[in-house]
Amino acid sequence: MTTPDPLAPATHCVHAGRPHAPGEPVNPPVVLTSTFAHGGEHTYARESSPAFAPFEEAVGALEEGRALVLSSGMAAASAVLATVPAGGVVVAPRSAYMGVLGLLREASADGRIALREVDLTDVAAVEEALVGADLVWLESPGNPLMEVADLPRLLAAARAAGATSVVDNTFPTPILARPLTMGADVVLHSATKYLAGHSDVVLGILVTGDDERGRGLYDAFHHHRHLHGAVPGPMEVWLALRGLRTLALRVERASTTAAVLASRLGEHPAIERVRYPGSGAMLAVDVRGGAEFAERVCTATRLWVHSTSLGGVESQIERRRRYPSEPDIVPEGLLRLSVGIEDVEDLWRDLSAALDGVATA
Ligand SMILES: Cc1ncc(COP(=O)(O)O)c(C=O)c1O
Structure with a gap:
């Protein structure tokens, strides 16, 4: 079957990650297994599982990148933070989602990172804070002040400064904003929210671009999920895909x-x-x-x-x-x-x- 390309987001929502071959079920199955018979693609479900692929494919199609599902939005945030070297500089909004801010402030208090909190609506202040930064955290609109940042401009500044950029896209969803297309390195979602959409799961997802930096970050996040055990349950991932359809x-x-x-x-x-x-x-x-x-x-x-x-x-x-x-x-x-x-x-x-x-x- 040939499909028109590129597809609109509403069509991706319905079709991405859906089996289409003759005789296949229209919905991917819930894969309830922790381990796999040796000799195939998968070994152990903390490392990889076919339970994750359809949802990752769908969110990847919507965000125009490669997605990795994790056990919560905060697990996704932790995986991003883990890529910052010891003593590295993180620039973050003074009014980010309080969980993320708490995570960053704790890492700063422990001396693991240097945190620079900024007003994202003040582009000059962000540009100044980006000098020597390893990571910039962006959230627009911010939770809960609803402050809007000039993402394309801030992402260009991050790239010029050599900082990795992550955009928490939980509020806009890929229906209203696709930060990878604006120059972001990583998109983060609390999939608990709009992606799953029915207040019945806790789940996170990271999406990376297809350039060298994006591929390196994907590998680092995958490694983190495996070693830290931040894997979601198969049923949660299945429900999230079911929710994503609408x-x-x-x-x-x-x-x-x-x-x-x-x-x-x-x-x-x-x-x-x-x-x-x-x-x-x-x-x-x-x-x-x-x-x-x-x-x-x-x-x-x-x-x-x-x-x-x-x-x-x-x-x-x-x-x-x-x-x-x-x-x-x-x-x-x-x-x-x-x-x-x-x-x-x-x-x-x-x-x-x-x-x-x-x-x-
Ligand atoms: C904007 C935003 N990012 C991240 C998170 C964390 O996600 P989770 O609760 O799935 O760990 C939340 C949770 O409220 C959020 O609102």
């Missing part, structure tokens, strides 16, 4: 809804500021009443699920400063909203009723 539809629907909600929230008297980058399904709002008001809104909604995480079919709401490890540049009254695929009017009725109810209580 990624384009989910992102399109949730993004349209998020734009409507962002605009209406901007008119609501209880909202001081809406942080919405203009696309995508994530947004944040600063409420006028601070931490207590924000917490009460979270428990007043009926549809919006008060829980951490994001990128599921269900809408989620959370005050981020409830975590002591959330950087203190995040306002106390900031609510992070992950918009799901429910009906927009139902979501608005639920959210605005919660805001109104708390405001008049």
